[in-house]
Amino acid sequence: MEPVNHETRARYDDLPYSSYAYQYSAPEQLAAVASLFGLPSAGIATARVLELGCGAGGNLVPVALRHPACKAVGVDISRIQIDEGKGVIDRLGIGNISLVEADLLELDAESLGEFDYIIAHGVYSWVPRQVQEAMLALIHRCLAPDGVAYISYNTYPGWKTKEIVRDAMLMHGGARPTATEQVAYGRSMLGFLKQTALAGGLTAAAVDECMAQVMNGPIDYVAHEYLAPYNQPCYFHEFVRRVEKHGLAYLGEAQPSMMMPSNYNPELSRQLYGALGGDQVRVEQYLDFAVSRVFRQTLLVHAERAAGLRWELDRGALHGMHFASRLATVGGPIVLDGQPQEFVAPPNTANISVALSGIKQAIDLLAKTWPGTVTRDEMIRYAYQTQGGNDAVSAEVLGGAIDELCEKLVLRGMAQVRLAAVAVVPASGDRPVVDPVVRKQLASLAPHRKHVANAWHDSVEVMDIDRLLFPLMDGTVDRAELIAATVDALRDGRLSPPVDGNNDLGTHASAAVADMLQRMEQSAVLSRSPVQ
Incomplete structure (x- = not known):
């Protein structure tokens, strides 16, 4: 009799799945969300990270690169994908990550050991039920006492x-x-x-x-x-009951904004909490019915850690966090007059209204720093120094107002948070530096792969010009030299010539480099890192 997973293995060997980073599965995100809800977890720098269904390692290799002292292990049933991932690791020459070909039904949890963070993206709904149960049992056995697990899955309704x-x-x-x-x-x-x-x-x-x-x-x-042999969505409350049978408990969503009915409709929030009180699982299940949820990215902890969890943000935790937000005013520049102005953070459709000039200036600092991060204290200092005289307040008052701002931004999905600074810059300068981790990824990337992970663990598509110029962008080469390298590549065929009939290669190269730098500024891959 063929093994249960034979059909799954054959399918992924026949057509390997794209292997790249999934932003909300990053261990840094898991740690930040756990901290937001008052559950501290292991430091990422030296953490042990396990990914189930790792494919060719596109989601896990960037973690190992960002944190050389961590230990990463990936498991996948597809030999073809594991072999491809091992080739990437060999080309990178890193020793803190290993990939294992294995069937979850046969995997020995004891041999794997204990992990601070366990990731299972794109696996749970796409395997037979007995494999789902084996996965949950393995997570319970391998998750460290203070660990956090991430599972994504398709949902009803x-x-x-x-x-x-x-x-x-x-x-x-x-x-x-x-x-x-x-x-x-x-x-x-x-x-x-x-x-x-x-x-x-x-x-x-x-x-x-x-x-x-x-x-x-x-x-x-x-x-x-x-078209996969298995695609088994479930209701959120069913998933929670299943994990509870394995000694695990619901912590929250990897995107906390998805948990909040108020982000969809204030009246919906009032009715749900009025009727269901503090039963967070029922509140979110009713919310899923209301918004017709199709997909979740759920975080789990050991059941004993969840006792007393209230699903309210810990403002004390916010004080030590690093925030990034691409906030912009609606309908004109910031005006320090004490009057309300609307702010948005594209592509998020939510908005906030702010009147206090100091808070407007805190928002201004976030916008100027994005996609890098700032701390609460940095926002307070900047706001206090630049708030003007129309409605100036003390630093203490500003601190409370900025706490409220940060909480709103996080709950509405208008800001990203980390427990450590994300050192990317919003402008390229004359000698632009691409994050060394990104350059390493690109150097090891197979020709058919098109994505690297940025400092936020978000997937960034790379173009032919990026493959050409990123290796040069270590801070030693200026824009003129990048343009010259592009002209050479256009001449010798490494880059496709212009399609607009313009034969001025210099003009075309200059425009192409400008476009590339603008894309990179928006993609969080430009770094403050020193020349390496």
Whole structure:
């Protein structure tokens, strides 16, 4: 009899999944969220990190690079992906990470040891139920007493609609011999339904919801999300009950803003908390019904650590954190007049209204520093010194108001937080420096891979010009030299020539370098690091 996971292994060997960083699975994020809710965890610099379903290591290798004294272990069932990841590690020459080919049903937890952070992104919903149970049992055995685990999974009720599309695509293409053919046939089925489904019906609504994702998404994503042998969404409350059977407990979401009904509708929040009180799991399950949630990124701890957890931000923890936010005013520059102004933090659609000039200046510091971080104390000092005279207040008053600001930004998803500074810069300067960790990733990247992880563990797509110039951007080369290198590459064919008919390579190269630097400024890959 074939092993339970044989079909899963064969599918990922046939069509490996894209392997890159997932921002909210970063150990730094897990530690920050745990601290926000009053549960300190292990320091990242020397932590032990385990990833289940690591693929080719695209999510784990950047962690090992950022923290040379940590120990990272990745496990995956696909030999092809593990071999690719081992090749990356060999090219990097780092010794603090290892990748293991293994079936979770057969994996010996004792041989793995204990870990401060365990990550399982894109695994739980896509394996048989007995593998899900084995995963939870392994996490309980391998998670350190103060550890934090991350599991992502598809959820109902949102996936109820998507299952109509999945079932139709499987009906038409599921029997095809390869995943690539299944995607082609599945897309054909979706096109058919787009033309023929009854207007206003549930099928038409499901097709409209999934159309862009299925038709325009990468083949590997469509194959593994919509056409995989297993895709088993569950309700959030069901997931929580399952983990409790394994001695684990719900800590929160990797994106805390997703937990807050007030971010969706103030009236919804009032009614849910009025009816359900402090039952956070029920509140969030009702919220999932209200917003038709399709996906969660849930953090877990050992059950005994969760006793008494209140799911309220610990303001004391905020005092020691580092914040980043891309805040901007709506409708003009900051005015220090004590009158309300609206601020937004794209791409987040939430906003906040601020009147106090000192708080406006704290926001100004955040905006000037983004994508780098500032601390609460730095905001207080800057605000106190620059608030002007119209509505000036004491540093003590500013401190309380900035505490409130930071709490709002975090709860509304308008700020990113860390327990340590993120040293990236908002402007490139004349001799731009790309984060050495990013340069190392790029140097080891296989030609078919297109992503690196920035200092926030967010995935950044790299272009051909990035592959050309990043190795030079260590602080020793100025913009003129970058332009000259680009001209040379255009001449000898390493970069594609202009398509606009303009044969002035210098002009084209100058524009290309300017565009690249602007992208990098927005992508948090420019560093204050010294020349290396």
